Amino acid sequence: xxxxxxxxxxxxxxxxxxxxxxxxxxxxxxxxxxxxxxxxxxxxxxxxxxxxxxxxxxxxxxxxxxxxxxxxxxxxxxxxxxxxxxxxxxxxxxxxxxxxxxxxxxxxxxxxxxxxxxxxxxxxxxxxxxxxxxxxxxxxxxxxxxxxxxxxxxxxxxxxxxxxxxxxxxxxxxxxxxxxxxxxxxxxxxxxxxxxxxxxxxxxxxxxxxxxxxxxxxxxxxxxxxxxxxxxxxxxxxxxxxxxxxxxxxxxxxxxxxxxxxxxxxxxxxxxxxxxxxxxxxxxxxxxxxxxxxxxxxxxxxxxxxxxxxxxxxxxxxxxxxxxxxxxxxxxxxxxxxx
Numbered sequence: 001x002x003x004x005x006x007x008x009x010x011x012x013x014x015x016x017x018x019x020x021x022x023x024x025x026x027x028x029x030x031x032x033x034x035x036x037x038x039x040x041x042x043x044x045x046x047x048x049x050x051x052x053x054x055x056x057x058x059x060x061x062x063x064x065x066x067x068x069x070x071x072x073x074x075x076x077x078x079x080x081x082x083x084x085x086x087x088x089x090x091x092x093x094x095x096x097x098x099x100x101x102x103x104x105x106x107x108x109x110x111x112x113x114x115x116x117x118x119x120x121x122x123x124x125x126x127x128x129x130x131x132x133x134x135x136x137x138x139x140x141x142x143x144x145x146x147x148x149x150x151x152x153x154x155x156x157x158x159x160x161x162x163x164x165x166x167x168x169x170x171x172x173x174x175x176x177x178x179x180x181x182x183x184x185x186x187x188x189x190x191x192x193x194x195x196x197x198x199x200x201x202x203x204x205x206x207x208x209x210x211x212x213x214x215x216x217x218x219x220x221x222x223x224x225x226x227x228x229x230x231x232x233x234x235x236x237x238x239x240x241x242x243x244x245x246x247x248x249x250x251x252x253x254x255x256x257x258x259x260x261x262x263x264x265x266x267x268x269x270x271x272x273x274x275x276x277x278x279x280x281x282x283x284x285x286x287x288x289x290x291x292x293x294x295x296x297x298x299x300x301x302x303x304x305x306x307x308x309x310x311x312x313x314x315x316x317x318x319x320x321x322x323x324x325x326x327x328x329x330x331x332x333x334x335x336x337x338x339x
Contacts, residue, residue: 008142011186013174014249016041016291019186020138021149021170022130026158028120028148028329031075031084032149032170033134034247036184036291040068041249041289043110044259046267049243053079053113057285062257066108070097071135073111074150074170074188074245077125081113082326087131095166101290114190116153118162119329141252143186146324147333150245154190156274156322157206157284158242159217166205166214167333169193171320173313179296180251181198182308185266186316187246191274192281193217194324198272198315205322212337218275243283244270246317249308254290258303263288265307271312286314 007013016037022332025032045060053072059066071088075081088109092098098107117125134149145151151170158165168191174184194206194217196231206214220226248266266286278284288310296302325333 007057007174009174010172011144011184011247011249012140013184014251015293017249018138018140019143020134020135021144022119022126022134023148023152023241024118025125025152025328027124028153029076029116029124029126030149030152031073031081031126031130031134033088033131033138034072035135036070036289037291040070041291042067042254042256042259044256044263044288045110045285046260046263047285048267048278049282050280051226052142052283053082054111054285054287055082055085056108056110060110062260066254069108069110070108070111072289073109073131074247074249075111075113075126076116076153077151078115078117080125082111083128084126084127085109085111087128088135090128091132091135091206099153110287114150114154114188114243116190119153119155119331123222129226143172145169145320147326147328150188151321151325154188156189157217158192158193159220160207160215164207165331166208166322167325167327169321169325169332171317171324173316173320174307175313177305177309181294183248183306183313185246185248185310185313186318187244187314187321188246189243189318189321191244191277192242192272192279193276195318196273196275197319204319208238232250244274244277244318245285246314247287247289248314249289250306251291251294252306253292253294253298259288259290262307262310264312265310269311270318272311273315273318
């Protein structure tokens with residue numbers, strides 16, 4: 001791809017977007033908060049995994065009353081981790097951010113989780129205090145990537161079980177489309193499938209082979225008798241503990257319908273970089289935010305460029321989430337494997 005990263009190649013390249021992490025390396029869990037400008041951003045969502053853990057996704061769909069959201073939480077801890085959204089709401093309320101109804105302030109904070117309870121401690125999960133701390137740590141500069149925040153306990157390539165898995169993580173990417181128009185993404189990669197470079201087809205992270213290299217999960221699962229030949233049949237816990245979640249943001253002025261389409265195109269980027277993706281055991285979800293600060297010409301065809309960019313930055317963010325991750329809990333990162 002000939003497109004070049006914008007600024008720092010991170011989600012905060014979109015003006016007005018801030019992001020912060022809370023990380024617990026010992027328990028192998030964490031959370032990440034993406035904060036919108038004080039007036040919020042037009043939000044959208046696309047949930048394709050059949051095992052999602054989410055909050056406030058229905059209100060983001062077209063036809064619902066609320067159009068603007070004030071933050072998005074990406075978190076570990078499985079369904080328990082959704083509690084961290086309460087801390088994000090408290091932080092925003094204290095700063096006067098949310099829908100104002102008289103003296104009442106109600107921040108809108110959609111959220112999605114990954115299942116990371118098997119890597120470290122299943123008893124430690126992000127909660128309200130941890131969500132609040134992630135907000136307090138948020139800034140508009142480059143954010144750490146890899147085994148940090150919501151990506152701390154993430155793992156990938158689990159087709160043959162955790163004993164051959166590779167460390168997943170959190171990654172970012174951005175594209176400058178000219179005249180100040182920016183599209184960026186953040187992804188938390190906790191997939192059962194492989195992570196692949198869509199430009200070359202090279203497997204960046206797959207089930208580890210004895211002696212080095214990676215298996216191809218798509219090829220493995222299509223072999224006759226695969227379930228009998230492996231130690232990871234569909235009933236194994238690992239097959240129900242996977243999810244890639246993320247967010248695409250732009251400074252373009254989008255409608256709610258367009259924001260939902262942007263999230264959908266983010267899922268296209270996930271399908272480019274994670275193979276297989278959107279499986280029965282995945283809870284894949286992508287949010288979209290449009291701050292609307294860009295004052296350029298949204299002529300016919302401009303949204304197509306923006307949505308194409310959404311697929312590209314999501315795929316790139318997924319790749320960075322894996323390449324930047326460090327080993328944890330006995331699961332090695334790709335950098336430690338010399339791949």
